[in-house]
Amino acid sequence: MSETLTQNGTLFIISAPSGAGKTSLVHKLINTLDDICVSISYTTRKMRAGEQHGKDYHFVSRQQFADMLANNEFLEHANVFGNSYGTSRNWVEQRLVKGIDVILEIDWQGAAQVRKLFDGSVSIFILPPSLQTLRKRLVHRAQDSEAVIDQRMAQAISEISHYPEFDFHVVNDDFELALKQLASIIKAQRASEKVQMASVQQLINELLSKPL
Secondary structure (H helix, E strand, O other): OOOOOOOOOOEEEEEOOOOOOHHHHHHHHHOOOOOEEEOOOEEOOOOOOOOOEOOOEEEOOHHHHHHHHHOOOEEEEEEEOOEEEEEEHHHHHHHHHOOOEEEEEOOHHHHHHHHHHOOOOEEEEEEOOOHHHHHHHHHHHOOOOHHHHHHHHHHHHHHHOOHHHOOEEEEOOOHHHHHHHHHHHHHHHHHOHHHHHHHHHHHHHHHHHOOO
16 A cells, blocks of 8 residues: 655655666765755665765664564665665655655665555666676676676676666666766656645645635
């Protein structure tokens, strides 16, 4: 059943296989648009070099994650490569109610969960220009062993097969072009009649409820 939350902000779901450039695009995107933020996921995986707790992820123990899950604190959650990831339900809802758009960087499993909760969510899938390019990017990151990269490539093919479930698709071949396409999708959503009506509905109700 869909979420009954009264909201003015839009929930944008952005998914991609590892190495497609999703995180870099999202970080640049929020610096170019106003009234939009990225939800910081909770995860049980180990912190990588250069990452910061509370900025890149909320790094928690498996027990902490299990407790949060038991308390229904996650909007969505998934297990990826043996580690758990989850999105804070309360954090997202608070910002949507304030009229702030929220981006969720989650995999296709989490995206499917969120779509069931929010009818008005907009989902975008980032595609690499080719599998060869995707593998080069994973190797260039120098974060994983060859065996893990092989695993990520196999997983990428599985993830890409879910592309029909998403509303929009952006190919990240040229970074700046992909960024413009992402921004255009968000701007078009903000300009849609449905969103415009939601933003002024309270005012309309007040204007019509008290005749002179």
